[in-house]
Amino acid sequence: MRDGADPKAALRPGLPDHYLAPREIAALLTVPLETVYAWRKERTGPPGFRIGKHLRYDPAAVHAWINSLTEADRDAA
Known part of the structure; x- marks a missing residue:
C-alpha cells in the first residue's frame, strides 16, 4: 500500500470499516464495561475475537446477538 492511501480501501467488500471495542459495546448497550467482560x-x-491482546467485536455479530435476544423474548411471551 502506498503512503497516504486509505487503509480502509484495502479491506475486502463485506468487512466492516470498524470493529467494536468492549468500551463501545458497553456504551452502545448502556451497560457497565464489567458486564461486557x-x-x-x-x-x-x-x-468477540482477539487481535493480539485487544478484544474486538464484529458489528454484524453484535447485531445478530441482539436480534437473537429480542426473538427469545418474543418467543417467551
Missing part, C-alpha cells in the same frame, strides 16, 4: 467470560454475550 462478564458476558465474554460466561459466553452469554456477543461473540
